[in-house]
Structure formats: structure tokens, C-alpha cells
Amino acid sequence: MRPTAGLAKLSGATMMAAALLFPLEVRAQASNNGLSNLFGGIFSGPNAGPSQPAQGTDGPKDGPKPWSGEDGASGHPLMTAAAIRQAAANFDACVQSMWPDAARRGVTQENFQRFTTGLSPDLRIMDLMDSQPEFTKSIWDYLDILVNDNRLAKGKEVLAKYKAQFDATEKTYGVDRYIIASIWGIESNYSTQMGDRSVLQSTATLACIGRRQAYFKDEFLSALEILNRGDLRPEQLRGSWAGAFGPTQFMPTAFKRFAVDGDGDGRRDVVDNPTDLIASTANNLKKDGWQAGQTWGFEVTVPQGFNYMLADRAKVMTIAQWEKLGVVRANRQPFPHPAEKAYLLAPAGAAGPGFLMLQNYRVIMKYNPAEAYALAIGHFADRLRGGQPFVQPWPRQERELSRTERLELQQLLAQRGFYKGTPDGQFGGQTREALRNFQASIGAPADGFASSDMLERLRGR
Numbered sequence: 001m002r003p004t005a006g007l008a009k010l011s012g013a014t015m016m017a018a019a020l021l022f023p024l025e026v027r028a029q030a031s032n033n034g035l036s037n038l039f040g041g042i043f044s045g046p047n048a049g050p051s052q053p054a055q056g057t058d059g060p061k062d063g064p065k066p067w068s069g070e071d072g073a074s075g076h077p078l079m080t081a082a083a084i085r086q087a088a089a090n091f092d093a094c095v096q097s098m099w100p101d102a103a104r105r106g107v108t109q110e111n112f113q114r115f116t117t118g119l120s121p122d123l124r125i126m127d128l129m130d131s132q133p134e135f136t137k138s139i140w141d142y143l144d145i146l147v148n149d150n151r152l153a154k155g156k157e158v159l160a161k162y163k164a165q166f167d168a169t170e171k172t173y174g175v176d177r178y179i180i181a182s183i184w185g186i187e188s189n190y191s192t193q194m195g196d197r198s199v200l201q202s203t204a205t206l207a208c209i210g211r212r213q214a215y216f217k218d219e220f221l222s223a224l225e226i227l228n229r230g231d232l233r234p235e236q237l238r239g240s241w242a243g244a245f246g247p248t249q250f251m252p253t254a255f256k257r258f259a260v261d262g263d264g265d266g267r268r269d270v271v272d273n274p275t276d277l278i279a280s281t282a283n284n285l286k287k288d289g290w291q292a293g294q295t296w297g298f299e300v301t302v303p304q305g306f307n308y309m310l311a312d313r314a315k316v317m318t319i320a321q322w323e324k325l326g327v328v329r330a331n332r333q334p335f336p337h338p339a340e341k342a343y344l345l346a347p348a349g350a351a352g353p354g355f356l357m358l359q360n361y362r363v364i365m366k367y368n369p370a371e372a373y374a375l376a377i378g379h380f381a382d383r384l385r386g387g388q389p390f391v392q393p394w395p396r397q398e399r400e401l402s403r404t405e406r407l408e409l410q411q412l413l414a415q416r417g418f419y420k421g422t423p424d425g426q427f428g429g430q431t432r433e434a435l436r437n438f439q440a441s442i443g444a445p446a447d448g449f450a451s452s453d454m455l456e457r458l459r460g461r
Helices: 003-014 024-029 034-038 081-089 091-097 099-104 109-116 124-129 139-146 149-161 163-173 177-188 199-208 213-229 252-258 274-287 319-324 359-367 371-384 403-415 429-441 452-459
Strands: 297-301 341-345 354-357
Touching: 081 091, 091 099, 091 199, 099 109, 099 213, 109 199, 109 213, 124 199, 139 371, 149 163, 149 177, 149 371, 163 177, 163 274, 177 274, 177 359, 177 371, 199 213, 213 252, 252 274, 274 359, 297 341, 319 341, 359 371, 403 429, 403 452, 429 452
Parallel strands: none
Antiparallel strands: 297 354, 341 354
């Protein structure tokens, strides 16, 4: 999702991919996206259907789960059970205190009262915000689930049904229709799984309770602006637990920046109007730097003995320079533009396929800041275009480490002087860099891939 939406889309946005690819703090600060809706609790907890007030541990036996009543896993002082209860008790006053800010944004007093009367906190969100699943999915499992025959068939139907809209959008914005269709399919399974929580209730809850109040205050006020302007009706403004809504999962602030009236009817309806949806998603990508007429990246083979310390987003070279290092396209076809600049991604380490990533891949990551998500979007777009599956196999014999094992790996890296952070079982760039340095010290490919074998090597077995 977009700059702030990038944070906001992800939160659960993406526990499904390999843990090394998704810093948990980014996920925890971000919202559930369509992927979370699609896979229940895999990311950071289920999008549990229509939300309802949850004031404590008591609640109905059926339907959405109530708040656990426990301290959040992050350890943040605003995520303790006591702090949550105290903030929840002050919820009405907190919401009313935002009236002056809403008025400065042009929201009428009548509409402010109309849209805020009866709001109550959904405390179950506190559990979703701070969840730390014990297990994650591997990147190949993630891709298997997202890029499948059923979704491909549906995507081709959507491309045909809305051909006129895609034609017009490509002409106006220069954004590849297959990327837009891919985002639509992966975010919401083509509008069938968008989340059913009230965006107003969710963002109001997060604006008044928990550790991201300043961020979500802006989202809540932006949601009020959307309703005040009349772009969407309250019943349309439903989505994930952190406020992402619509088939391509806009956050309210992202809607304000990128939504356009594609058909000139005076409303920017990114929920039920395909013309507005397609144009708005394209406008988002264009403003984030999409380069017309270019692809997102290429699957490549990496030679034996390659220095995987070069597989880093910060190490950008021309494709011609990568070729000189022995990196070639996996299908043995020539690169179309050798002067293009790219970086090398090896999401499953030396045992899996490599990818040279171009500028448009970085743009997809602005939409949702997770490498595996962006890879899935690009690959699904290629498949919709008629492309083939990846050429090289994934190391499917590998398993994802449990959170306990991830914590142990960090502790062992710290004991050896490679990891300088606080071990927490959450893998991000710092853990990957520490692991690479350890691998280099023992003569192994420094690919940063946290395999069970690397854990054994750190244990000294």
C-alpha cells in the first residue's frame, strides 16, 4: 500500500511469507490487507467477520472473538491490559476530542455526530495488532496459495469483462493492466474477501487505544472526510481490522491521495465502481513511480560460488554488470534492456531461484512493503499475461523455523558477536545481515537464509 498505507496494509499483511522477508514490527504497525482476509489467521490473526464492541473477555460464544484481556506481545506500555482498559473507558471522550480536527478538515458538525454516535471500541483489534504467531509459511507455500489456477481463471475473466476500463487506464496512467488485475486478485480474491469490519470503528479504536494512536488518528479523520464528501457510504466503508478497504485495499489516507473519479459521476467509489477502482489503483502506482512499458523483474540463475553478499537491495548494478558476474535469465532469453539497473533478491537463499528486481518492483513494495508480496504480485501479473511458472525449483525440503527457534538463532548469533539487537524471534534486515556474516565466516554461501541447517551450525552440531 502506499507510503503510509504501506505500513498500514501489512500488519498481518504478511506473516504467511518467510519470516526473514517480513520484519514483524512493520507487520504489527500495519493493517491486515486482503491477504489476511483470504487466509484467516495466517498473518496476524483472523479478520473475524462483522466486528462488534468487545469491552473485555466476556462476549458471545459465536461470531467474532472478544478481546483476550491480556497484555500485548509487543511489551509496549500502551498495550498492557490495564492501559487498554483505561483507554477503552475514555473512548467516547477521545472520539469527541477529535471534533476540532475534523472541523478543520471540512467535516460538518452534523456529519461528525452522525458518523460517531454509537461508536464503541473493538478491543479484539488489540490482540490482532500484537499477535506473534509461532509458525509462518515459507515463500513457496505463499506463492502456491496466491498464484493458482482458480485465481488465474478469475483474473482472465476480470480482464476481459473490464477491457474498456483497463484500456482507458493504461492510456491515461501508463500502468500495466496485469499488475492492477494482480493486485485486485491477491488483495481481495477479486472483491470476494475484502474484510467486514467497520473502518470507522476500527480506526477510531486504534486512534484512541494502543501504541499507534497518532498514526490511526489520521486514518480515522480521513475516513470521516471520505464519508463527509459522499464518495462512499458507511456500509461501503468496511474492511480489515486496521482500516484497509475495497478490492485493492486502500487505507483512508491513501484514498485521499490516490483515489480518482474514473467515470466522472462525481464520486470516487473504489469499492463498487470498477472504473474508479482500476483508475485509482493505477494512479497510486503511477504516483509511486511506476515506469511505463517496463516489467518488474526477471527470474535468474546465479552461478556456483557466487558472492551472496551482493544480494542486497542497496547493491544496485546494471543488468549488464550482473551478466558479467554470471547471472543470466532462467529461461536463457536475453535481457531486453541491459542498461536497466536492478538488485538481486534470493528469497530462499542459494538453494532457490534468484531474481533481478527493477524499479517497478520497488513501486509494488511501496504498495505493500514485503518482498514476497511484491514477488507474488509480479509473478501473478506475468501468469495473467500468459507467462509460465518459475523455472527453478524452491527448496521445498526446508521448513520454516518456529518462533522459539528464531529466537534461539538470534541469541546464538548474538553470542558469537554477529547480532547486535535484542533477540525477539522477529526476523528483519538486522537478523539477515548477522546471519550472512556468520555464513561468510564459516565459508557457507552468505545468503541470509535461516534454514534449520544454519541453526544446527550455530548450535555447533
